[in-house]
Amino acid sequence: MRGVTLSFAEGGAMDRTNRYNWTIQSTLGEEVSVLRDLASILRESPRKDDILISVAECCINAIEHGSKGQEGNKIKVSLSMNDVHYSVKVCHEGPGFDYSKAKTPHISYKLTESQPRGWGIYLMHQFSDEIQTWTDQANRFCTELRFKKGIL
Numbered sequence: 001m002r003g004v005t006l007s008f009a010e011g012g013a014m015d016r017t018n019r020y021n022w023t024i025q026s027t028l029g030e031e032v033s034v035l036r037d038l039a040s041i042l043r044e045s046p047r048k049d050d051i052l053i054s055v056a057e058c059c060i061n062a063i064e065h066g067s068k069g070q071e072g073n074k075i076k077v078s079l080s081m082n083d084v085h086y087s088v089k090v091c092h093e094g095p096g097f098d099y100s101k102a103k104t105p106h107i108s109y110k111l112t113e114s115q116p117r118g119w120g121i122y123l124m125h126q127f128s129d130e131i132q133t134w135t136d137q138a139n140r141f142c143t144e145l146r147f148k149k150g151i152l
């Protein structure tokens with residue numbers, strides 16, 4: 001793993017939540033190691049593809065738009081999962097973004113562009129059950145993607 005830090009903590013007897021944490025550099029391609037780990041962790045989940053697509057888009061947005069690829073910036077990714085849901089948080093050191101102001105992409109327009117980009121937020125909304133954003137105490141912009149277990 002290039003520049004990736006991974007930690008794991010099991011919930012105690014009363015807390016049946018497993019948690020995984022990654023720290024990656026704000027460089028395109030670094031998110032791939034997180035996605036590989038997630039694919040392994042979620043290999044039996046019917047929501048695996050939903051989670052992987054959403055997390056990939058969220059990490060890429062954090063790298064390109066949040067941290068703007070600034071060297072030295074870090075992106076923190078965490079997965080929490082219990083009997084009810086999966087929760088993935090992606091936090092970066094750049095400015096935030098109001099997801100409610102994102103425009104819905106139109107395929108006819110995207111097909112005429114030389115680089116049909118701009119699908120990230122739309123895909124995150126399509127594949128996750130809930131999205132929340134906030135700025136944490138360390139002044140990092142965070143996005144939480146929630147997925148109900150067993151729902152297709």
